[in-house]
Amino acid sequence: MTESTSPREDDAAGVDRVEALFADLAAEEQGRTAHERMGELGDLVAGEFADHGLAHRLAGAVGAPVDVHVARTWFDGIIDAVGQQWVLLRGRVPGTPRALVNLSRVDHVRMRRVVHGADAVISQLSIRSPLRRFGEGRRECRVFCGADGLVLEGMIDAVGADYLQIRRGAAVDLVPLHALAAVQDLTPGGSV
Structure with missing residues (x-):
């Protein structure tokens, strides 16, 4: 039913x-x-x-730690300044060497910040400007150049329009800026 x-x-x-x-x-x-x-x-x-390019990304991490691989070498530090062509790192520990890295030669960057920086944070100065500051201080430097990881040590004696001159005793080495990967300041307590 x-x-x-x-x-x-x-x-x-x-x-x-x-x-x-x-x-x-x-x-x-x-x-x-x-x-x-x-x-x-x-x-x-x-x-x-x-x-935005690599410089903008690095500018968003000014003051933060970063690891940069260039010329078969890892540079780790805190980003101090960024230009269109370069990044300046200070050591994470006081007294460790500063490094100037040519962005066109960078193989890899490892970082934690994921923001882009403003144009105002990026220096308009070419890589020659911080290189000249290394030279003015008569600092002992380690220069990384070439694709094969060639390393030279000496003082930056002069910065030309397209090359870097490194004095090693009586000898002078010239490194074209397009081949320059990084410069590490070996002078203790020095600042650029």
């Missing part, structure tokens, strides 16, 4: 099904809208990355 339902109960069940259908459609639309927004956000993030 089947129980008969009243027309009123049938109408109520139909209304509930229609409301559930509309709720389901509304939830689907909200999900679609959220997905589109996430896509737009992804496009914005991708655009932000596309508009």
